[in-house]
Amino acid sequence: MVDQCSLEPFGNLKRTKGLGELVEPQAKKPMLELDGLSVRFGQREILKDLHVSLSGRTIGLLGPNGAGKSTLIQTLVGFVRPSAGTARVFGHDIRRGRGAIRPLLGYMPENDSFVANMTAVAFVRMMGELSGLPHDAALERAHEALFYVGLGEARYRLLGTYSLGMKQLAKLAQAIVHGPRLLILDEPTNGLDPPARKRMIRLIQEMRDSGELNLLICSHLLRDVEETCEEVLILKQGRIVHSSNLEAERAANKRFVELETFGPQDGFAEALAGLGCECESAGLGRIKATLPEGLEVREIYRLAASRDLQLRRLNYRRDTLEEIFLKAMEG
Amino acid sequence: MAVYKRTYKAYDGALTPAWSRFLILPRSAYGYVMQSKFLVAFRMACFFYPLGCALFIYLAHNLSILKAMNFQGAQFLQVNANFFRYFCAFQGSLAVLLTAFVGPSLVAPDVANNALPLYFYRPFSRAEYVLGKMSLLLGMLSIITWIPGLLLFLIQWSLAGSAWMQENSFIAWGIFIGLLVWDVILCLIALALSAWIKWRIAAGGAILAVFFAGAGFGAALNSIVRTQYGSLLDLRQVIGLIFSQLFRDDTAPPVPVANAWTALAVCAAVCLWLLAKRVRPFEVVK
Structure with missing residues (x-):
């Protein structure tokens, strides 16, 4: 029983190593x-x-x-x-x-x-x-x-x-x-x-x-x-x-929305881009868009109404890990 | 992490010295090895010959009793180097059998169950693992070989007096060095084969085959090539040569004793190489 080992919570000031040596708190150090x-x-x-x-x-x-x-x-x-x-x-x-x-x-x-x-x-x-x-x-x-x-x-x-x-x-x-x-x-x-x-x-x-x-x-x-x-x-x-x-x-609200539209959508994505959104068409009338800071969702409804385009669904969502993984695999 | 609380808690107590941790393996394994009743009986049987030898020594120093009993062969009872050499040869043979029974259960279960990574991710090295496993078998072999041998020597010394001891001190060294070398070689062979052969019965058979097949090949080589160097393939003959040197036998050996030492060193090196290849935390597939 010669050496002490404390395996207390990460960042504890009094943590010791295997032979009793006092070490600096490592909370800021990468694991x-x-x-x-x-x-x-x-x-x-x-x-x-x-x-x-x-x-x-x-x-x-x-x-x-x-x-x-x-x-x-x-x-x-x-x-x-x-x-x-x-x-x-x-x-x-x-x-x-x-x-x-x-x-x-x-x-x-x-x-x-x-x-x-x-x-x-x-x-x-x-x-x-x-x-x-x-x-x-x-x-x-x-x-x-x-x-x-x-x-x-x-x-x-x-x-x-x-x-x-x-x-x-x-x-x-x-x-x-x-x-x-x-x-x-x-x-x-x-x-x-x-x-x-x-x-x-x-x-x-x-x-x-x-x-x-x-x-x-x-x-x-x-x-x-x-x-x-x-x-x-x-x-x-x-x-x-x-x-x-x-x-x-998860914490960062990228204001990611998914839209499902019905009707003539020619130029709708470009119009959204004109509002400052980053858009990506997912096919079959679906559009994924990241809203810029300050843009209200009602602007999207107005834009769709002005183009006589039905917005059948609008979901707020973040990238799931699956999407992150699939993107990484594609890259 | 108390049982009733069911929460995880880190450990902040004292640790044992790193050098002593290899002893955990024999302590843990001993109980499992001794679960076999056959093995317990066999180990008991291994003490019959030493007990007989002790009785022989006693009788040899109490000839008056024998004469009183009208025993005619009392003059043949002599406790000398040959007496201890026969003891070493007999107990050495029992050590081979004990190795064949115990050896397969040393490394094979860990290899078969892929347990080696669990040992080696800890502060526990491969050398400590081999040392720990070896110390179990070495301890069991020592108890039936050189320890009773030295006890017999002490009995003889106490009965024959210091003059006999001064004249025959080489016998004690012969018993200790010869049987310890034999035990170490047996351990290494058992560990190496146990590491490579997962099936216990096959591993036990392989340990015995090393001795019998080696003897067979050696004899065949001697007769075909007309040499005596084939004897070096027979480990029992090899250790016999070493005993003849340690017990100061005047008979000319068939091959130089230095070659016997070299053969044992090669055998040990091969076993260590086999262990180094196999006792690893993961298997390299080429």
Whole structure:
């Protein structure tokens, strides 16, 4: 019991590192920085010169199959060495500071990962001890973690007898037992039925809202990311094609409206542009427009009336994550 | 994160020293290994020969009792280097069997269940993992090999006196070094095969095959090429050569003992290479 580790909420002034060293508050520091990060497997370049700085509490990692999401996670965890560039997790360089990063991490892999002939509580306790928790504390937190994820009643069962959803929860329990500062979840809702998925999302949201840890969530399911993440990073063929703060985008009222018209609409889009709107025709009489500051919606009604054009629907809406994703994929 | 509160809470308590964490693996695995009644019985059986040896030593130093019992062969009871060499050979053979029973359950379950990433994303290295898994088997083998060997040596010393001890101290070193080297080699073979063969029964069979097939190939090589160097493929002959050196056997060895040491070093290097290739947090598919 030589070293102290406090994994208190991000930005706490009295946070200490693994060996009791006092560190500066890191609230303003980015959680994750990629600095020209490239990863190559043989001749194949998987990640290509990634540059980004992310400081959100929950970051969603999106991309189609083969985009390099899992490779990025494995690089951050330290399983894969970058071929060029580097990345920093809480300011620690992954090339030189791997020893400092690992105690801060919790990782839930995508695939089944467990020891089949162990009970859940023995397994989670062992994982806690390997992270440095003393035996008694590890046992106590193993029980707590299993209760927290909803496996309290099944904690003395062998992991090999668990269903897919229970295995996912057991993986989550081992990832949080040691109280990490960054929890990396690779496809956390993979293979879960709707109630189990809902439960997993609720757990992620609870952990996010507890303010005790940061999350990096890799998922194919845009809805999962949309429900849980503040920032999103979209990869395509090993490159970053989009990075944005969803909270900021949600907060920013771009006055995006969708119109559905009926009647002669020749020149209507141009007339809207004359009012300062950015327009895009979606076909079949539908128009997407971003209204400029100061423009009232009644001006659009007037314009349509003057052209004898029926406005059958007018919706205010923002870009959904799906649209952001699809745009990024098109680009 | 109390059970009744069901909320997430970070951990802010003390941490254990990093150097001691490899000991968690044998502690966790020991209980599971000892669930097998057969294994418990086998380990008990492994102590019969050392107990017999202890009785032999006692009787050898109490010839008056034997003479009183009118025992004629008392003059053949001699506790010398050969006595301990036979002990090492016998217990070394039992160690092979114990390795075949325990070895497959070391790494194979972790590889089969893809558990290795869960170990290695923590502050826990691959070397510590191998050391932890190895220490379980090494401990179990030590208990049936060099530890009882040294106890027998101590019994003999206490009964024969310091003069015998000064004359035969090389026996103690022979028991310790020879059996420890043998145990380490067995552990490395068991770990390497357990890492590459996921099916336990097949892994156990492969461990035994290393010894029997090696002996077979060695004998075939010796007869075809008319050399003695084929013996180096038979690990039991190799360790036998090393014991002959450690126990100061005057008989000329069929191949230089230095070659036997080299063979063991090569075997250990191959095992470590196999482990380095397999004990990884993820599988590289080419």
